[in-house]
Amino acid sequence: MKPLRDEDALVKEIARHFLPSRGRQLRLGIGDDAALWEPRPGFASILTSDWFLEGFHFLREKHPPDSVGWKCLARAASDIAAMGGTPRCFLLNLALPPAATGKWLKRFLRGLRRAAKSVHCVLAGGDTTRSRRILISVTVIGEIREGQGVLRSGARPGDLLYVSGTLGEAEHGLRLLRNSGGTLNRKTVAMRKHLYPEPRVELGRWLAERKLATAMMDVSDGLSSDLPRMCAASGVGALIDPDKLPVLPGVAADSARQLALHGGDDYELLFTVSPGNLASLSAKIRKLRLTQIGKITKDLGVRIIGNDGKLEPLRAAGWDPFRQENK
Amino acid sequence: MKPLRDEDALVKEIARHFLPSRGRQLRLGIGDDAALWEPRPGFASILTSDWFLEGFHFLREKHPPDSVGWKCLARAASDIAAMGGTPRCFLLNLALPPAATGKWLKRFLRGLRRAAKSVHCVLAGGDTTRSRRILISVTVIGEIREGQGVLRSGARPGDLLYVSGTLGEAEHGLRLLRNSGGTLNRKTVAMRKHLYPEPRVELGRWLAERKLATAMMDVSDGLSSDLPRMCAASGVGALIDPDKLPVLPGVAADSARQLALHGGDDYELLFTVSPGNLASLSAKIRKLRLTQIGKITKDLGVRIIGNDGKLEPLRAAGWDPFRQENK
Numbered sequence: 343m344k345p346l347r348d349e350d351a352l353v354k355e356i357a358r359h360f361l362p363s364r365g366r367q368l369r370l371g372i373g374d375d376a377a378l379w380e381p382r383p384g385f386a387s388i389l390t391s392d393w394f395l396e397g398f399h400f401l402r403e404k405h406p407p408d409s410v411g412w413k414c415l416a417r418a419a420s421d422i423a424a425m426g427g428t429p430r431c432f433l434l435n436l437a438l439p440p441a442a443t444g445k446w447l448k449r450f451l452r453g454l455r456r457a458a459k460s461v462h463c464v465l466a467g468g469d470t471t472r473s474r475r476i477l478i479s480v481t482v483i484g485e486i487r488e489g490q491g492v493l494r495s496g497a498r499p500g501d502l503l504y505v506s507g508t509l510g511e512a513e514h515g516l517r518l519l520r521n522s523g524g525t526l527n528r529k530t531v532a533m534r535k536h537l538y539p540e541p542r543v544e545l546g547r548w549l550a551e552r553k554l555a556t557a558m559m560d561v562s563d564g565l566s567s568d569l570p571r572m573c574a575a576s577g578v579g580a581l582i583d584p585d586k587l588p589v590l591p592g593v594a595a596d597s598a599r600q601l602a603l604h605g606g607d608d609y610e611l612l613f614t615v616s617p618g619n620l621a622s623l624s625a626k627i628r629k630l631r632l633t634q635i636g637k638i639t640k641d642l643g644v645r646i647i648g649n650d651g652k653l654e655p656l657r658a659a660g661w662d663p664f665r666q667e668n669k
Numbered sequence: 670m671k672p673l674r675d676e677d678a679l680v681k682e683i684a685r686h687f688l689p690s691r692g693r694q695l696r697l698g699i700g701d702d703a704a705l706w707e708p709r710p711g712f713a714s715i716l717t718s719d720w721f722l723e724g725f726h727f728l729r730e731k732h733p734p735d736s737v738g739w740k741c742l743a744r745a746a747s748d749i750a751a752m753g754g755t756p757r758c759f760l761l762n763l764a765l766p767p768a769a770t771g772k773w774l775k776r777f778l779r780g781l782r783r784a785a786k787s788v789h790c791v792l793a794g795g796d797t798t799r800s801r802r803i804l805i806s807v808t809v810i811g812e813i814r815e816g817q818g819v820l821r822s823g824a825r826p827g828d829l830l831y832v833s834g835t836l837g838e839a840e841h842g843l844r845l846l847r848n849s850g851g852t853l854n855r856k857t858v859a860m861r862k863h864l865y866p867e868p869r870v871e872l873g874r875w876l877a878e879r880k881l882a883t884a885m886m887d888v889s890d891g892l893s894s895d896l897p898r899m900c901a902a903s904g905v906g907a908l909i910d911p912d913k914l915p916v917l918p919g920v921a922a923d924s925a926r927q928l929a930l931h932g933g934d935d936y937e938l939l940f941t942v943s944p945g946n947l948a949s950l951s952a953k954i955r956k957l958r959l960t961q962i963g964k965i966t967k968d969l970g971v972r973i974i975g976n977d978g979k980l981e982p983l984r985a986a987g988w989d990p991f992r993q994e995n996k
Binding site for chain 1: 673674675676677678679696697700701702703704705706707708710713714715716717718719720722725726748749751752754758760762764767770793794795796797798799800804806808810811813815818820821822886887898902989990
């Protein structure tokens with residue numbers, strides 16, 4: 343497969359994978375200076391934009407191109423889910439080395455298209471250029487009924503702290519990938535979670551519509567890094583019970599706990615519920631795979647119950663691009 | 670000035686330059702998973718996203734950091750102007766080498782803030798990470814009254830072709846910059862146009878509100894590359910009169926013409942007007958510095974009047990990231 347000859351050819355190749363590039367409210371998609379998006383009356387738009395960079399967020403020689411396509415959109419859509427909103431359309435900024443404009447691009451676009459279908463999100467536009475490494479920046483526009491958006495700042499002392507799914511799965515998947523030889527077993531749960539994470543759009547919307555969550559965010563950098571952000575925004579602290587963490591099965595207990603506390607890339611929802619709303623949540627807890635992992639405290643800071651029953655501060659040891667440098 | 674210690678510190682440094690991060694319709698800015706944007710009833714949102722990459726769109730050793738900050742937003746806002754819309758808020762995705770998180774960042778943010786004030790656009794959010802080179806992706810959200818958006822696809826045979834300002838100025842400025850030693854004369858018009866281009870927001874809006882332009886786009890890659898895109902979208906051709914091009918003064922005629930035809934980065938507006946609307950436009954032509962450079966034809970393709978009076982095809986020789994590679 344030959345590399346594409348110019349930028350117009352690249353734009354055509356992208357558009358071909360996503361036609362028709364219009365949705366219910368997308369009046370004008372790819373091909374003009376900008377896209378026209380008509381929000382519904384009574385709804386607010388949700389705006390988010392995320393990097394996905396070769397050598398940093400993914401490795402060209404390790405990550406299948408369709409996973410790169412899937413994940414660059416899924417992780418941005420997860421920010422929409424974390425407000426309780428619904429993703430509607432997205433802009434793709436893609437910078438490619440000419441060698442990646444052939445087979446790599448086709449497989450990338452296939453993964454991206456699958457993710458777009460999965461979260462019902464249409465391609466609205468973006469920008470393409472050439473670069474040494476593969477650079478991706480994805481902007482997702484979502485919507486939510488006015489007044490329903492769930493912020494990070496609403497947690498109150500006494501609220502119970504919940505998380506969806508299993509924590510540490512994606513980090514475990516990343517380690518399997520790093521240690522893998524040529525063949526890749528995509529069928530293990532952890533590997534799938536790392537390669538094709540599913541943003542919790544349904545759950546976020548369900549919680550927002552019923553006003554069950556007082557605060558919400560997604561766990562993208564790891565619990566120990568993300569929870570302090572929610573606490574700081576809300577002006578509260580939190581206490582974690584490590585025995586309650588929804589850890590990976592089949593991994594030594596101590597490793598599983600470390601993965602759950604510090605592993606990134608899970609894109610699960612972290613949210614707080616006031617005790618008065620517990621009954622409404624309880625009926626769905628098992629079906630939605632929700633786990634209460636602690637509670638919100640008046641005392642600032644995030645603490646965890648230690649082996650001896652004493653409370654210890656939880657050190658932020660999740661993903662931080664700048665801290666990595668200093669390690 | 671020390672590099673910043675972690676990502677949260679970087680986000681704080683950015684936010685500090687833009688507070689309060691809210692506008693008339695921006696309900697929630699930096700600091701949560703995403704931003705909440707409330708479009709006005711009767712208005713459509715305009716979405717656009719642009720790359721601005723070190724070593725490709727700018728050179729760290731040549732371009733002043735405040736110019737990088739100004740230009741990354743100005744060129745994205747120009748896409749909003751090209752639809753006739755008004756920029757409202759933007760998302761900044763910024764990837765930096767740790768060495769650029771000190772003084773470079775501060776100067777960059779100062780230029781970005783100036784541009785944001787100039788186009789009345791507030792910072793809504795974005796993403797930050799580390800990288801080897803400085804990578805920037807800017808998404809601008811604008812708005813326009815429903816039904817007023819001017820597309821590329823509306824040009825009709827017989828329409829007159831107009832352009833704002835002077836063409837080739839920015840390219841000339843880039844050449845001055847490339848050949849400059851240590852000191853930089855920012856006061857020449859061409860250099861200013863290259864470093865601090867001003868998106869034609871007022872003009873675009875004026876044309877859209879009065880429904881004077883049948884088609885419009887901005888000239889970012891150069892006339893010879895951009896005009897064929899308008900013609901293709903509209904299913905028409907165009908004829909350029911080279912004697913009418915608004916060329917740079919003080920440059921040899923032939924060079925000035927080549928710069929006007931193929932030079933990129935001008936961010937002027939290229940638009941078409943039906944002959945019936947000429948009277949409405951004429952009164953403002955001098956004040957708005959508009960020049961008629963040719964007309965739209967039924968015959969496809971873009972042609973130019975040659976030295977001997979014969980019509981010649983105009984070769985697309987503007988900026989194309991992939992074509993550069995093959996040179």
